Structure formats: C-alpha cells, structure tokens
Amino acid sequence: MHRILVTGAGGQVGQEIQALQDRYPSWEWVFTDKDELDLSVPGQIRTFFQNLSFDYCIHCAAYTAVDRAESEPELAARINAGAVRELAQACKEQGTFLIHISSDYVYDNSLNRPLQETDPTTPKGVYAKTKLEGDRAALDVHGPSTLILRASWIYSSFGHNFVKTMLRLAAEREEIRVVCDQIGTPTYAADLAQTILGLIATGQAKAHPGVYNYAGEGVCSWYDFAQTVIGLANLPCRVVPIPSEAYPTPAPRPFYSVLDKTRFKAGFGSSLPYWKDSLEDCLRKMEIL
Numbered sequence: 001m002h003r004i005l006v007t008g009a010g011g012q013v014g015q016e017i018q019a020l021q022d023r024y025p026s027w028e029w030v031f032t033d034k035d036e037l038d039l040s041v042p043g044q045i046r047t048f049f050q051n052l053s054f055d056y057c058i059h060c061a062a063y064t065a066v067d068r069a070e071s072e073p074e075l076a077a078r079i080n081a082g083a084v085r086e087l088a089q090a091c092k093e094q095g096t097f098l099i100h101i102s103s104d105y106v107y108d109n110s111l112n113r114p115l116q117e118t119d120p121t122t123p124k125g126v127y128a129k130t131k132l133e134g135d136r137a138a139l140d141v142h143g144p145s146t147l148i149l150r151a152s153w154i155y156s157s158f159g160h161n162f163v164k165t166m167l168r169l170a171a172e173r174e175e176i177r178v179v180c181d182q183i184g185t186p187t188y189a190a191d192l193a194q195t196i197l198g199l200i201a202t203g204q205a206k207a208h209p210g211v212y213n214y215a216g217e218g219v220c221s222w223y224d225f226a227q228t229v230i231g232l233a234n235l236p237c238r239v240v241p242i243p244s245e246a247y248p249t250p251a252p253r254p255f256y257s258v259l260d261k262t263r264f265k266a267g268f269g270s271s272l273p274y275w276k277d278s279l280e281d282c283l284r285k286m287e288i289l
C-alpha cells in the first residue's frame, strides 16, 4: 500500500493519473489543485503537510502558460521554483519520495542533436528559467529521494493542448498555418502517467532517483504533428508550413528539443512508445478514430 499525493490533479498529467487510479486499488490517493493547495501562497505547503503524510508526491502542478509567464515572472517563479523548494523540503521532513515533472525547455536548444540530461542548461524565457530553478531546488533539498522526468510537447485527451487546438481550428477553417522549423517529440500524458505509476509500483523510482528525459520515440515538427492529427481525424483542412518568424510569440521557443531517452530506457529497462502510436491511442480515446 502506498499513500500518494498528486498535485495539479486537474491538469493533463494529473487527470491521466486520476484516470488510472483504479488499477491500484490498495493505494491511498490525495489529489490537490489550487483550491486544496495553492502553490502561489508561500507557507501553504508546510501547513498542508502538517497533518498528512505520504510515501510519494507526484508533482504535476506548474505555471505552464509559457507566453503569459513573460508578463508574470514573479508568479511563475513562485509556482515553478519557490513552491518546488518548499515541497521538496516538506517531502524531506516527511520521508516522502518526490516525483517532479520538468521540461525540455531547460536545455541549451542550440545543440541540434538529441539532448542528454548532462547537456548544458541555458533556458530562454521565464517559464524555462523557472522550471530549471525548480529542478535545481528539488535536487538541492531532496536529491537522493527525487526523480525528475523532463518531458516535451505534452498532450492528452484532457485539458488544453496542441492536439485539441488543431482539431478545433481544422474543423472551423479551410487552412491553418503551423511552424515547420521547430523540431521535437510529442509526449502523450497517459503514457507518462502510466510510466510514473509503474515506477512506483515496481519500486524502481526509489531505486533509481535522478534526472531522466521522457518523451515518445521519433521526431517531428509542429507542422508534421498538426498534419498527422488532422490526417488521422480525416478533416478537410490544408496545413501550410510556415517559419517561426511568421508566428512570433512573447516567449522564445526551442528550435531543436528532441530528448535523448537512453538514460531512461537503460535505467528502467523500459521501451517508449512511438509518438504516432500514442497519438492514435489518444484520438481513439477521444472517439475521433
């Protein structure tokens, strides 16, 4: 039996974990979102942990509005960095193992080859910088009992994401324009959720703490991703490839953020699904396929 705290329970990964909880009937679950545990308020975590104890904390909550973070840097830093430090401290005091989700954005994305966990971290933009600060805080405070999974391009049948936006736009328009010069790999949140729970169930999370990249296998551009979503959904919308300059955003985006997953696969003896297979799973769940 494990007692598990899941933060950000209403987000993409949080909801996928909730959808899997029946597979672990002997585990006790506590799911929190802003109403139960507002990470923007210093001290809330300490108060929350006062009367509760957990074997594992799966920290899915974050300030994820990448562009809005440019105009709310203090709030983003508070949630993505300050709160992670407090959470790691509370976990340390309680003997709770921390599973923290991070991002491909923390790396130096000018390397133009798959990014390894040991590569330089030179994040650009407020979201990216605060996510790296959060990673460092967790490792600094509670390193031996922390597992960090750095994922990229997360989507799900739950919440808001690129897949849902493309489906909506393609249903409304004859043509959509999507950037074709940013390369990465989508991560299906259901795969990530299943992986996390599997690592807890098998004891592998505690046995192999540290930082690991996690994403689907394969590589695509946002344009390829959009084409594939719209093609699978059989929508009669033309997808036009455009360069990033034609779609300026307040926060810079990495041009090459393919993650090297060798450490994850070797460390956990696990394979990862090909991104298109996972996308098909997601679209089936949404009853589009």
Ligand SMILES: NC(=O)c1ccc[n+]([C@@H]2O[C@H](COP(=O)([O-])OP(=O)(O)OC[C@H]3O[C@@H](n4cnc5c(N)ncnc54)[C@H](OP(=O)(O)O)[C@@H]3O)[C@@H](O)[C@H]2O)c1
Pocket: 007, 008, 009, 010, 011, 012, 013, 014, 033, 034, 037, 038, 039, 040, 041, 059, 060, 061, 062, 063, 064, 079, 101, 102, 103, 104, 131, 150, 151, 152, 153, 154, 155, 159, 160
């Ligand atoms: N989405 C991606 O493409 C992506 C890529 C790489 C890594 N990641 C990381 O993966 C993790 C999970 O991402 P996700 O896509 O599941 O995120 P998400 O869908 O945006 O969910 C984030 C959750 O955090 C909650 N939250 C925000 N501010 C909070 C606060 N002050 N107190 C408590 N909860 C708060 C949100 O609640 P509200 O909805 O009420 O605000 C939401 O439930 C995050 O650490 C993210 O940085 C995401």
